[in-house]
Amino acid sequence: MKLVPFDKVKLEDVSVEGAAGTKIRWLVSQKDGAPNFALRMFEIQPGGHTPFHQHCWEHEVFVLEGQGELVLAGEKRPFKRYDAMYVDPDVYHQFLNTGDSVLKFLCIIPHEDAPKKEKKTTGNPFAAGTANNC
Numbered sequence: 001m002k003l004v005p006f007d008k009v010k011l012e013d014v015s016v017e018g019a020a021g022t023k024i025r026w027l028v029s030q031k032d033g034a035p036n037f038a039l040r041m042f043e044i045q046p047g048g049h050t051p052f053h054q055h056c057w058e059h060e061v062f063v064l065e066g067q068g069e070l071v072l073a074g075e076k077r078p079f080k081r082y083d084a085m086y087v088d089p090d091v092y093h094q095f096l097n098t099g100d101s102v103l104k105f106l107c108i109i110p111h112e113d114a115p116k117k118e119k120k121t122t123g124n125p126f127a128a129g130t131a132n133n134c
Contacts, residue, residue, distance in 0.1 A: 021048020066103030
């Protein structure tokens with residue numbers, strides 16, 4: 001269990017090649033005992049950006065403040081405060097701050113070494129799919 005104001009979590013530089021004006025707060029991570037996912041808050045200065053990169057996991061993103069563009073394989077898609085985004089695994093992507101204030105967004109990713117759970121078989125016909133958008 002962890003409960004902490006976001007601004008008490010260390011704000012760190014993103015020093016990956018290709019990033020500019022970008023900082024990160026690891027709000028919840030494996031070091032907190034979270035077995036599957038990390039919750040991060042990015043803060044990108046005006047004109048700043050994350051690197052243009054790809055990886056084998058997905059992103060779920062929610063914009064808290066500001067505006068920007070999501071670059072997906074070279075195509076730019078604008079976004080703004082309160083927009084939600086999903087980025088597929090293995091797709092080249094980048095987040096750009098196109099506004100005049102700090103862009104802040106939450107990003108959820110799975111841990112690279114999250115424990116794999118064995119798939120169980122049940123008599124439930126909905127177990128392999130979705131029911132009620134779950």
